[in-house]
Amino acid sequence: MSGTIPNFIHDVIDADLAAGRETHVHTRFPPEPNGCLHIGSAKAIWINYTTAKKYGGKFNLRYDDTNPAKEDDSFVRSIEEDIRWLIGEEPSGGIFFGSDYFDQCYEYALKLIRQGDAYVCDLSADEMREYRGTLTEPGKESPYRNRTPAENEDLFVRMKNGEFADGSRTLRAKIDMSSPNIVLRDPAIYRILRVPHHRQGDKWCIYPLYDYAHPIQDAIEGITHSLCSLEFTNNRPLYDWVIEKIGFAHPPHQYEFARLNITNTVMSKRYLRKLVETGLVDGWDDPRIPTLSGLRRRGYTPSALFNFLRKVGISKVYSIVDIRLLEHCIREELNAVALRRVAVLEPLKVVITNYPGDKTEYFSLPNHPENPEAGSRQLPFTRELYVEQSDFMEDAPNKFFRLKPGGEVRLMGAYIVRCDEVIKDDSGKVVELRCSADLETGNAMPADGRKVRGTIHWLSAAHAKDAEIRLYENLFTIEDVNSIPEGKDYDDYINPNSLQVRKEAKIEAALTEAQAGQSCQFVRTGYFTPDSHTPGVFNQTVALKDSKGTFIVNGQ
RNA sequence: UGGGGUGUAGCCAAGUUGGUAAGGCAACGGACUCUGACUCCGUCAUUCCUAGGUUCGAGUCCUAGCACCCCAGCCA
Numbered sequence: 002m003s004g005t006i007p008n009f010i011h012d013v014i015d016a017d018l019a020a021g022r023e024t025h026v027h028t029r030f031p032p033e034p035n036g037c038l039h040i041g042s043a044k045a046i047w048i049n050y051t052t053a054k055k056y057g058g059k060f061n062l063r064y065d066d067t068n069p070a071k072e073d074d075s076f077v078r079s080i081e082e083d084i085r086w087l088i089g090e091e092p093s094g095g096i097f098f099g100s101d102y103f104d105q106c107y108e109y110a111l112k113l114i115r116q117g118d119a120y121v122c123d124l125s126a127d128e129m130r131e132y133r134g135t136l137t138e139p140g141k142e143s144p145y146r147n148r149t150p151a152e153n154e155d156l157f158v159r160m161k162n163g164e165f166a167d168g169s170r171t172l173r174a175k176i177d178m179s180s181p182n183i184v185l186r187d188p189a190i191y192r193i194l195r196v197p198h199h200r201q202g203d204k205w206c207i208y209p210l211y212d213y214a215h216p217i218q219d220a221i222e223g224i225t226h227s228l229c230s231l232e233f234t235n236n237r238p239l240y241d242w243v244i245e246k247i248g249f250a251h252p253p254h255q256y257e258f259a260r261l262n263i264t265n266t267v268m269s270k271r272y273l274r275k276l277v278e279t280g281l282v283d284g285w286d287d288p289r290i291p292t293l294s295g296l297r298r299r300g301y302t303p304s305a306l307f308n309f310l311r312k313v314g315i316s317k318v319y320s321i322v323d324i325r326l327l328e329h330c331i332r333e334e335l336n337a338v339a340l341r342r343v344a345v346l347e348p349l350k351v352v353i354t355n356y357p358g359d360k361t362e363y364f365s366l367p368n369h370p371e372n373p374e375a376g377s378r379q380l381p382f383t384r385e386l387y388v389e390q391s392d393f394m395e396d397a398p399n400k401f402f403r404l405k406p407g408g409e410v411r412l413m414g415a416y417i418v419r420c421d422e423v424i425k426d427d428s429g430k431v432v433e434l435r436c437s438a439d440l441e442t443g444n445a446m447p448a449d450g451r452k453v454r455g456t457i458h459w460l461s462a463a464h465a466k467d468a469e470i471r472l473y474e475n476l477f478t479i480e481d482v483n484s485i486p487e488g489k490d491y492d493d494y495i496n497p498n499s500l501q502v503r504k505e506a507k508i509e510a511a512l513t514e515a516q517a518g519q520s521c522q523f524v525r526t527g528y529f530t531p532d533s534h535t536p537g538v539f540n541q542t543v544a545l546k547d548s549k550g551t552f553i554v555n556g557q
Numbered sequence: 558u559g560g561g562g563u564g565u566a567g568c569c570a571a572g573u574u575g576g577u578a579a580g581g582c583a584a585c586g587g588a589c590u591c592u593g594a595c596u597c598c599g600u601c602a603u604u605c606c607u608a609g610g611u612u613c614g615a616g617u618c619c620u621a622g623c624a625c626c627c628c629a630g631c632c633a
Contacts, residue, residue: 006571170631312582341592453591545592
């Protein structure tokens, strides 16, 4: 279940191992602590983690914290928590910080300077852009490109010592201003930035850029296969350049895979942040967004997520996965293990007219119909019950197998009842049903052999407990949020029904003891889990599948 | 009009040295059912972006096109 299907990365590794280019496998996941992890990050974690595992190698967690202007310590804590939750253990190779290698990055920069492979450039950001050229025209060499190594070293040391203003100079790799790959047109590898670092404090006023720092981090940690997403493909030649010029004995190699996209949701950190900051969702762990904390609060499990990722596979094709595959994976898992419970989301009172008002009897309901070992529990039955409003229809079509005037239905695990009378309020709304139970038959099959097709869930009004139940739908009404028409914005496609709160819900007594992190199936409606923030609130993980499109317990 | 990456069903995605298109999701039929769930059966690419070519035989090889994605941050 946790394995992977064949993929090009493992093909590469198999070849490396077979040819003796590598003797082992070491991977890493390098998040920048500038936001929360989401299911797209989970794909990167899963690929790196399972690859290391498959080959008996190690897996590192490394915070890629080279830009103090964007990073925050609170995110390193949330990332660590999410990863522990996801993989269920410590990263086997350890936890590191890219910033811990700043000294080495600095020393290697000096080495590049002395080799004539890097120079201090005084061009402003705007000038550098002009000199860079365009996609179709080569760039021009910087007038500072031919400074001597000694002059460059002097300048770079003074950059480090804080003698120059932010942005006034950069250290650049001396590669090729006419390269068709723009990444290679003398990229900046160090910038001056007077921003305190979350771990280094005020030690530095120059910080290395990703393209320069990343290969060094990988090499220092002994990473063999550096697996990242497709948008870094253009940067790979620079990655290799850094490794080669510094002269690492055992060069790591980078391989790229397509990032994850899912229909009707958003994966960009930038937009997730916007949703959180504008209050369109309720924090980074809002159950409607695909952050790991949100998914966790929603009731998703690491194994369901990993299974999902495994089924999606690894490729280099831009793709957008149907969110229903994700839902399938959590249903598949929860169906097998979740205990069945009764909850009435939208209660409608039912009075059993031929049942004594002072009587209570108990019916046994299985905790899991397919697993007798899960046992059963007793549900109290009394004259006044609650059933689901949507389980009654006054003018019902033929295929409606639930309660209707004059019709019979089975109360799950208990009596067959017939609807005799419908009581409405002044506005015509149905407020109560008066039914009669087949007391002879009890919870057995009818002796006369008549068929009762429908089975609905119910709760004794006197015994039911109150709860708030939150139902969720897709956050976006558009499948691909990456292709929003011109002139429109993400916000134009937010589903107004993404959260629906049922405050008047009723639940069976056993549910009052449910703990956050436990999932159960509310019979006939879906899988739910207690909210981790508010006691007495349940979050819907996913609705039960509704193959005929008529099982309307959710919404209208 | 530069460079890089990618094109297999509605959506993901396998396809060994060319040998006659896996699997999953979705959908649609049907069986079963005291959850309209689950489970179970069945249907779902004469065709692999297009056009040529090589071959007894091509998704796999060759040639030429086309489409989509990424790159012009002192972001990652």
